[in-house]
Amino acid sequence: MTDKLELNTNAYLPLRDVVFHTLREAILKGELKPGERLMELQLASKLGVSRTPIREAIRMLELEGLAVTMPRKGAEVAKMTEKDMEDVLQIRKALDELAVGLACDNMTEEELKQLQVALKNFEESTRSGDVKQIAQADVEFHDAIYQAADNPKLVNMLNNLREQMYRYRVEYLKNESIYPRLIEEHQGIYDGLKRKNKEAVVEIVSHHVENQEIVVKNIIQEQE
Structure with missing residues (x-):
């Protein structure tokens, strides 16, 4: 996982939205690669938040087609097809x-x-x-x-x-x-x-x- 991942803080947004925008930008910039796993514990530790906003942000990424949940593997960055x-x-x-x-x-x-x-x-x-x-x-x-x-x-x-x-x-x-x-x-x-x-x-x-x-x-x- 990229070392560049830092929370883009915004006092006016709910934490889940801040996490979502941080992860989305990392995916779109290519800092999080297609097929790379989005592990809740690791992301929570890296961004200094609990697992709940991470889980909610991943669901939002799935709606955009940026993440996909794989059976027995969990969420990962979706590949463009x-x-x-x-x-x-x-x-x-x-x-x-x-x-x-x-x-x-x-x-x-x-x-x-x-x-x-x-x-x-x-x-x-x-x-x-x-x-x-x-x-x-x-x-x-x-x-x-x-x-x-x-x-x-x-x-x-x-x-x-x-x-x-x-x-x-x-x-x-x-x-x-x-x-x-x-x-x-x-x-x-x-x-x-x-x-x-x-x-x-x-x-x-x-x-x-x-x-x-x-x-x-x-x-x-x-x-x-």
């Missing part, structure tokens, strides 16, 4: 296409301005070198579209999918060479929504998700 990634992105693609189509019909001028701000924030974030910040800016760009779709049930489904998407989003955004294309795709989505060109904007969103799938699939294959 092509099938899991394809399943998640297949759902995301269908829901994103629906969301952007609805946003094309329902987006107000104020919501379009908010999307433009999110577009600029994402572009600025790509110069930060902070993948976590870039991922958050990417989430905020897409969230602006989801809210404009004006369908709370759809937004709820997308929020539930967000946790399973996070690992693949971060893996994708670790590759700096894709930033110019991502910015161009976000600009195309914004322009399509501004023109209310539903057919064009749905097509851009479709390619947007497909491009992510291609890059992440290559990453998974290289790790095998």
Whole structure:
């Protein structure tokens, strides 16, 4: 187990959430490797907490697909598989296409301005070198579209999918060479929504998700 593991303290979060964010970041950074066991006693000792928040944090990691409990072995860091990634992105693609189509019909001028701000924030974030910040800016760009779709049930489904998407989003955004294309795709989505060109904007969103799938699939294959 990595020696770098330290509790990222936050006075405003429950301890289980602090432990969860600490372990999640260690997994996404590769400090905790795929297949590495998540032993409650060892983690509790290393982070200076009891086993209860460790156990709760591991359950939260399982919801994100970052951990898996194996029979007779206990929890371990989940390996990324092509099938899991394809399943998640297949759902995301269908829901994103629906969301952007609805946003094309329902987006107000104020919501379009908010999307433009999110577009600029994402572009600025790509110069930060902070993948976590870039991922958050990417989430905020897409969230602006989801809210404009004006369908709370759809937004709820997308929020539930967000946790399973996070690992693949971060893996994708670790590759700096894709930033110019991502910015161009976000600009195309914004322009399509501004023109209310539903057919064009749905097509851009479709390619947007497909491009992510291609890059992440290559990453998974290289790790095998």
